[in-house]
Amino acid sequence: MTELIERAAPATEGETVELSMQQAINRALRVLLTEDPEVLVFGEDVGTLGGVFRVTDGLQKEFGEQRVFDTPLAESAIMGMAVGLAMNGWRPVPELQFDGFAYPAIDQIVNQVARMNYRTRGAAPMPITLRLPSFGGIQAPEHHGESLEALFAHTPGLKVVAPSDPSEAYSLLLQSVRSDDPVVYMEPKARYWDRRPVRLSEPTDPIGASRIVRSGRHGTLIAWGAMVHKCLQVAELAAEDGVELEVLDLRWLKPIDAAGLAASVSRTKRAVVVHEAPLTAGLGAEVATLITESCFRDLAAPVQRVTGFDVPYPAGPLEPQYLPTIDRVLLAVQRTLEY
Amino acid sequence: MPSPESTGQGTISVEHLSPELTRGFYRDMRTARDLDTEAIALQRQGVFPAYVSVRGQEAAQVGGAAALDPTRDFVFPTYREMAAALTYGVEMVGYMATHRALWHGGLYDVMDSRFGAINAVVGGPVPHAVGWAVGERLRGGDGVAMAYFGDGASSEGDVHEAMNFAGVFTAPVVFFCQNNQWALSVPNHHQVAGGSIAARAQGYGLPGVLVDGNDVGAVHTATAEAVRRAREGGGPTVIEALTYRVEPHSTSDDPGRYRNEAEADQWRERDPLLLLRTAMLEAGHADESYLARVDAEAARRAEEIRDGVANAPEPDGSELFTHVFRETTEELTRQYRTWKEEVEP
């Protein structure tokens, strides 16, 4: 039977289309599979089903079962296989279905993927992009709402990125997969359905660059993933009170844009970092330290952290009380203003 | 060993079983079926965020769990063991609470029930069963650990590691695989190299048994034998109960994207509950009026559990902090105060 295939990547660079984040990631994967015959997409349910969030929808049909395929249910083997594929010249883009199921694969990710290039003195690069649906906010079952960025960022040899909207998701995935280093690409599940006009453009900023999403002069809110959206809400509310907050989307959690943080905070003099992950040894501590190191004399107040609590990610009804709330961020801003 | 191809065909017989036993099977399978139906309805009404159905797997769960002794054995479930929990005597409002997202592990008392917390990490609890079983031997007890897992989980390293451990330590454990033929969208033939999970036992020097998972009597006989063997110090057994996930993976799943429902329809027709009902009538274990009475009781019990879970109070936000440690820390207490001041509704 001859079947028509939905058209792949847009022909014109910079075309703007309205897409959800799911669809934007799907578009980016199509571009990557089209431009590079060595790109392979695999994981649990990514083939026939098209992924549990439809992110890989239609890819197997379009690119065939050799390049987009389902694996048995074994996270460690998925990441271990990625290592072997990379050593045989492929560019693997594995998916681990949910954040919490990256833990069974931590040995392969930390002991193997992250350090193979180092161990082999550059002979065996690992151009692997691990796509990891991450973070909370959708009232999912246990192990489906975890924030692992600090663990990955703490692992030498891994780069870590978390997009905050569909346009970012598109260009950051292109950048991640094209990189010859292993990247953990953390997809914020709560923003998957966020639908907005997307400029399908090539990445312009280098790996590690943050971006200013909203400008302000009284303080900087620093976030990544779904918390960028929350910070934009807070900035909007703060503006009602005459407080102009800048929102900085960190994007890359490793390498972290120390210069970008310094540039913003040295101007606004106040900083609040917001993340979903628990407080202790979270990435907020790293961000606060970088700011303190570069802006100590400019700071009008200590850097504040608004984060998840040091408790296991809770079930549905308690989720809104675990995640940073608008009021908690506002209170943290107030503390910096009143210091 | 029967082959996967020859298992799961035709009718069943209960002539060789006692009427008391089959009546118990019927009561539990019927109740589980009704509760499952109620749970799907609760999901559609927005009470449950999602639900994972056990429909079609009642014989595999009830037949196995009925062979255990809840006073001395211990069950390590996955997240799709509702009918096993019910048979084993778990407090079912507390069990179903997990599906209302009231508490991830369920709200029943795990140690008192001797039924582990609901666990979403496929394969993760299987080594726990081995540990419990080794502990039971060291303690001098005669309890048996029941490790539930599915065809998908059989691909996980944890399951293989656990089987090897169990063989090495001659642990009193029953590895009970409900092979429902679908790991979300991935079918058996793409999941299980070699085609048989029971056959893997051989490599670990364990007996492996393939049984018709829709024949509650066959499941019970195989499990009772494995439990007896383990209790007497004979070590672990792998049981593969071949059945079928006739419903979607969860209420959010759309199996039309990956499977032909004609196959599922064949399994729907080979309903374990109807097979048992027919066999009981044939064997004279019950008549229509008896079964009708049980049906009515089952429906009533399912409704009670439904109402119980639907009306259960939501946990208080302070419970975020209650069970993180046995001895809490100063830092966590400080965070609790933050929650109290900045978040508490």
Add this chain to the structure above:
Amino acid sequence: MTANLTKDVTMRYADLAPQTSSGAVPVLLLHGFGSTFDMNWGAAGWPRVLETAGRRVIGPDLRGHGSSDKPTESELYLPEHFVSDLVALLDELGVESVDVVGYSMGARLAWALALAAPARVRRLVLGGFGPTDLLAGVGESTPGEGDGPFDQVFNTVAALPGNDPEALAACARGQAARPFTRTPHPAGIPTLLVAGAKDALAAGAEGLAADCGGTFVEIPGRDHVNAVSSRIFKQVVLDFLQD
């Protein structure tokens, strides 16, 4: 589906039932040389058209073709072998009579079937087919090595994936051993000939139609390859096979 009907050769065939049957006899579709049921008829959209009209479709891969066995002895490809394959298939399926639509070589075999088993054929459609014997002379030469019209056809189809050039050469030789003759023609069976206006391989089709008291329809602008999928072809066949 497959059937092993004549002991020596296993035949794969499609048997497609319509959602709602019109009650009419099934339609037997016979593909051309070097093609298959799926390629000749399936890809060209025929099963859907016939099924929509309520017709059951029976579509074999002829011996030497597609997923059916491909012996390499030319004596296994005499037209009577094909005819007995088809009769055995109809017996196997319990089908009394059919409307036969053949294209190119399939048309030649449809003609042979109608002559050998007239009771089994209700109506006959010959597409892309004329009285000129394309295979004349194949017996002596190796197909594909010359530059005649058949050599060109042979070379094109022999290169298709799944085809066995040796079996196809044997098939050509086997049929060449029984040259086509205009007479006798199938008597008492309504016959329709259809060919593209640019189909050189079907030259003389109009005269052949007149000889056997049949109808001829020409498809404007089409040649031997692209006439098969034409809407006009499908429509005239549907009309011809109706009631």
Add this chain to the structure above:
Amino acid sequence: MAQENITFTLPDLGEGLVEATVLEWQVAVGDTIGRNDPLVEVETTKSAVVIPSPKAGRVVELHAREEQVVPVGDPLVTFAVEVEDAPQAGIVGKVPTEEAAPRRRVRLKPPTD
């Protein structure tokens, strides 16, 4: 339900062919057709093929004339198809609902500097 335009390209018709000739469109711009309805008749060097419609929808644009040679991968047809307005949840969890006006209890005092 909203509408979205989706463009389909000429598929690889097998056998490593790189192009095909459009013989005859079986639909016209503006037609509403069902999934698997005949869409276009194309010819390769080896066979003629009717391509069924991959989607139900309204034909918005035909990208090739009849008798035009189209390379594999080039646009063939654009449909307007109905798309779900309400996003579908994934295998777990709920699609988060967006509050039109986020709720707050805290008011800020602007800095004096």
